[in-house]
Amino acid sequence: MPRTAPRQRAEGPFATRSASTRTDAPPLARTRPPVPPVDRSPKHLTVGHLLRQLQNLDLDLDQPIRLAINPDFPFAHYVGADVVVRNGTAFIADDGQEDYLPAGVRDALGWA
Template sequence: MSTYDRVEEPQVNEGIFEPRLRPAHVGSPASEAPLPKIITVGQLLHQLQTLDPDLPVYLAVNPDWPYVHRIGRLVEDRQALGNGAVYIAEDGQEDVLPPDVRTQLGWPLA
């Protein structure tokens, strides 16, 4: 799992502040590399491009219910939130989230 650190020089796209992101040390705790609360499609693609393209992708949603969730459909709504948004649906759960992943996310172990 790869995380990202903020870089001092921000990007401004259409008046919206977007911190530049750079790859951080693989396996570093999430608490050391915070991401913006809302990321763009471009930022998500950038993060995914640094990873092995053959790996499956799952969602880790809730530290109180640490399960691996499958990704479902992607939906774009051009009117949502004023400027549009993309939504990633959850499509069921697989298994308990591995302890090392919970640690990297900064989530408590059960």
């Protein structure tokens, strides 16, 4: 049986190595993209979500509430005092325009 010359290892950027000899491979967990956090807020506000948001604020109970209306022409509107429930949905009326929406509120809402 004729002897063949030993195989030479490839060098350079196209060289291949077996997985067992690689020492520069990052751990598997670092190669996966990070999982984005789950947004637990509802697409449309629910009574429970509104209550949880208000309970987490450090507010005076006599502090007024306003609605931010219309990102293209932003105004602050009064919230009506009556809540009407029909077919499982709570309705709160707009009770008129107060003034322009403050710039800080527009910025926080991404309406700037």
